[in-house]
Amino acid sequence: MIEVKDLQKSFGEAHILKGITTTFEKGKTNLIIGQSGSGKTVFLKCLLGLFDYEEGSIAYDGHIFSKLTEDEKRNMRAKIGMVFQGSALFDSMTIAENVMFPLQMFTKQSKSEMQDRVDFVLKRVNLPDAHNKMPSEASGGMQKRVAIARAIVNKPRYLFCDEPNSGLDPKTAIVIDNLIKEITEEYQITTVINSHDMNSVMEIGEKIVFLKDGLKAWEGSKETIFRTDNEVVTDFVYSSNLFKKVRKMYLEENS
16 A cells, blocks of 8 residues: 655746645555646656655655655555656667566576566566567567566566557557456555546446645545536546536446
8 A cells, every 4th residue: 555645846946746645555556647747657767766855755565665665665665666657678689688677676586487477477468479579579568567577577566557549549458457457456566657548447447546736636536427517527537529428328327
């Protein structure tokens, strides 16, 4: 579990995060959503330890990150997996080398142990024969699966995903959503996803935090988001006619 209390972050005179308090639960897909400029990317980078913040705290399973020593912070980072928006694979490395990179960085495993782990995670993301391919030879969907394999290769407790469906067609996006949800449940990871994709929200949003102008405007689940009367949320979520129809059907069926 990740617990956030009264988180505040500014850049100069620009107050970006204005006292966010929430929790992200273990074994669930936790989504951060909001319009551009809402603060969700800054929030994610604070959670990752990439940005310092002026007020508040972030605790990973009870350990407040800002109070850890440098060695303790390094050990904590070894427990974090990250799926970047553009996959961020190393072009000069094979897929297997990309996936092995965190093991080389954070562990003292033997080469054979690392190879066994790489074999396992590539098989888990349905890429059992992709070891020797270069990233340029892989489709967008394959690259995302490689990025997920790399993110989980070190058996993380926490998984962060920044717009994991960016640039993917709807069918492939569903595959990636389902893969992330399956891995989260299978390994009981605390997964936090920064997303603007409402399909993802409705598909896998077990916990949803909606940001507006640096504030937490609403939180709930994909079920409760159908029933909320919060106008800020409904204006964002149901801006398309499709989701308006889905919501209407849901409310009629559950009235």
